[in-house]
Amino acid sequence: MATLLVPPPSPTAASPRSSVPPTQSPPIKLPSVAGGGRTLAEYAQFFALDVPALKNRDVLDVAAGPSSFVAEACARGIDAVAVDPRYGSTPDSLATHVQLDDASRRTQLRARPELFRRRAFASCETAEADRRSAAQRFLTDYETHFVHGRYVGGALPRLPFFDNAFDLVLCAHLLFISAKRFELEWQVAACRELVRVSAGEVRVHPVCGADGKPYPKLAALRRELRADGIGSEVVRVDYEFFIGSSAMLVLKKGTS
Ligand SMILES: C[S@@+](CC[C@H](N)C(=O)[O-])C[C@H]1O[C@@H](n2cnc3c(N)ncnc32)[C@H](O)[C@@H]1O
Numbered sequence: 001m002a003t004l005l006v007p008p009p010s011p012t013a014a015s016p017r018s019s020v021p022p023t024q025s026p027p028i029k030l031p032s033v034a035g036g037g038r039t040l041a042e043y044a045q046f047f048a049l050d051v052p053a054l055k056n057r058d059v060l061d062v063a064a065g066p067s068s069f070v071a072e073a074c075a076r077g078i079d080a081v082a083v084d085p086r087y088g089s090t091p092d093s094l095a096t097h098v099q100l101d102d103a104s105r106r107t108q109l110r111a112r113p114e115l116f117r118r119r120a121f122a123s124c125e126t127a128e129a130d131r132r133s134a135a136q137r138f139l140t141d142y143e144t145h146f147v148h149g150r151y152v153g154g155a156l157p158r159l160p161f162f163d164n165a166f167d168l169v170l171c172a173h174l175l176f177i178s179a180k181r182f183e184l185e186w187q188v189a190a191c192r193e194l195v196r197v198s199a200g201e202v203r204v205h206p207v208c209g210a211d212g213k214p215y216p217k218l219a220a221l222r223r224e225l226r227a228d229g230i231g232s233e234v235v236r237v238d239y240e241f242f243i244g245s246s247a248m249l250v251l252k253k254g255t256s
Pocket of ligand 1: 037038062063064065066067083084085086154155156157171172173174
């Protein structure tokens with residue numbers, strides 16, 4: 001069970017989507033992590049992001065985990081917020097989760113090496129080093145900015161944000177990849193929720209399961225969303241880490 005940090009309600013705290021510099025706090029010893037997250041550069045590839053165009057835009061990273069996307073995005077003037085059910089835990093506890101997740105990823109990689117393409121990286125070692133430095137950057141940023149609302153505890157299919165709160169909503173490596181865990185009904189509810197909090201687009205990556213096979217209920221999911229007035233499009237991206245992971249699903253209100 002993760003230890004909880006009680007977020008102190010601070011009247012002087014910055015807005016959850018601001019990139020106001022942090023108040024100075026004494027240096028703390030952060031846990032070092034063996035596991036990995038994903039960087040803004042990797043997000044930019046699998047979400048086909050035009051990063052400079054996102055400056056001053058409100059961007060939400062759902063199921064952000066140990067990704068450094070939000071830390072790096074805020075450093076570039078993007079008003080980015082991350083949400084994950086694990087946020088609220090101490091950095092130590094988060095670092096332990098990162099290590100456990102990483103161990104399970106390595107086991108998967110060893111068990112099914114034929115699934116991995118790693119087109120995005122020169123070698124497996126390069127990918128691992130990149131993921132480690134992303135997780136370290138995330139932990140440092142989380143320690144400073146949790147109290148400013150940059151990292152919010154929350155889980156699909158109910159997110160703690162107002163309707164249309166963000167210009168762009170991203171969700172990587174949760175939907176479809178965990179298709180065995182989540183039924184179609186859950187996936188539809190999660191997509192609706194992502195669309196609810198977005199005033200613009202939602203981008204979900206990848207559109208396949210962890211075995212690299214296309215999500216088998218994609219047509220049914222898109223039909224249900226269309227019936228709700230949510231348009232969807234599968235868009236190829238110039239990225240592949242494991243077989244099948246070269247596409248994203250783009251969702252938008254009011255289109256078909
Ligand atoms: C594989 S990580 C992906 C991290 C990051 N998005 C990336 O692509 O590197 C999956 C994340 O989903 C989070 N998660 C699990 N269930 C969730 C839910 N119901 N809603 C939102 N996030 C969830 C986990 O805590 C974990 O951090």
